[in-house]
Amino acid sequence: MKSILAFETSEEAVKYENITKELMAKLKSYQQILEQNFELATIPKGVLWTKGELATTTFSTIPIPAFTREDFIYMSPILKEWQNLLVSQLDGKVMPHIQSFYENFSNDQLFVILAHELTHHIDLFVDEFEDDRHDSIWFEEGMCFYLPRKYCLTEEQFEEITAIELELVNIFTEDYGENDLDDFGSMSYQGSLSSIMFDYWRSYLKVKLLVEKMNGDIPSVFKLYKEWHKEGRETSLVQYFEDILKKSEEVLL
Template sequence: MKSILAFETPKEAVEYEIITKELMAKLKDYQQVLEQHYQLTTIPKGVLWTTAELVTTTFSSIPIPAFTREDIIYISPILKEWQNLLVSQLDGKAIPHIKSFYENFSTDQLFVILAHELTHHIDLFVDEFEDERHDSIWFEEGMCFYLPRKYCLTEEQFKEITAIEQELVNTFTEDYGQNDLNDFGSMSYQGSLSSIMFDYWRSYLKVKSLLEKLDGDIHGVFILYKKWHEQGRETSLVQYFEDIIK
């Protein structure tokens, strides 16, 4: 997989060369996990590293500086940009310990976002990039966070980010809890940053909850997900899991 530095000045490219090489080396190890266990058969051609401004205005209109297309992953390697963005998602709410966590957002957490984007490419997800996706994007997004967090973070880091996102869901439920998780999709990106992230937080927590009920059987959850699809998606995926996993 190519590592492509796409900055507006040579100085910026040099400044972020070290962190991008470090992240690409870690990504190669995680790629092997996906290839061996989760049917990653076609990898993207490269990772395009650039600024948050270029990711969100030139390469896309999504207000989050990381996304994947069929051939390329686009992402900012600039920790300060991520720190500022993730603090801003709190909408000024008085949760200082979470604000402090995001102000100190680490390379390990940035790597999870990069690995999240690669996880989208595994063949276990039934929808293709060009498909009009509905009813199940929450499952894909949640699993794309669960897998890299489970494989690439320490147990302490895993518990910390889980606790933080659970608290954030609790904090923002009054604002956005009426939104149907099954509707998570392209329309989600038209809301505020906190409303967008609310869907990501609860998607991850929903997937984690499903796995806890199935004793951590990741492939078992994927088997149920595929069965739901092959049976014609007769109910929403949320309802399907609720009916099967009591």
């Protein structure tokens, strides 16, 4: 996979060359995990590294400087940009410990964002990049965070980010709790940053809960997801999983 530095000056490219090399080396190891366990068959041609401003205004209009298309992953490698962005998602709410976490956002957590983008390329997801994706985008987005966090973070880091996002969901439910998770999709990017991230937080937590309900059996979660698709998506994916889990609990009783 190519690593392409797309900055406006050669000085900027040199400044961020080391961190991009470090992230690409880690991505190679994670790529092998996806290939061996999660049907990653075709990788993107490369990662295009650029400033957040270019990522969100020139290469896309998405307000988050990390996204993937069929051929390339686009991402800002600038840690300070991510720290500022993640603090801004708090909408000025007073949460000192969460603000401190994002102000000290680490390279490990930055790598999870890059790994998230690569995870979109696994063949276990039923929707293609060119599809008008709907109904199940929350599952794909949630799994794209769950897998790299589970495989690439320490247990302490995993529990910390989970606790942070669970608290954020609880805090922002008053503002956005009426949003249907199954509606997570292209329309999600038209709201405020906190409303966008609210859907990401919920998606990750929902996937994490599903995996736990399935006793940590990630392939079984994907199997149910594919069965829902093959059966014609007759109900929402959220409802489908809830019905399946309810039946399994009744059997146990």
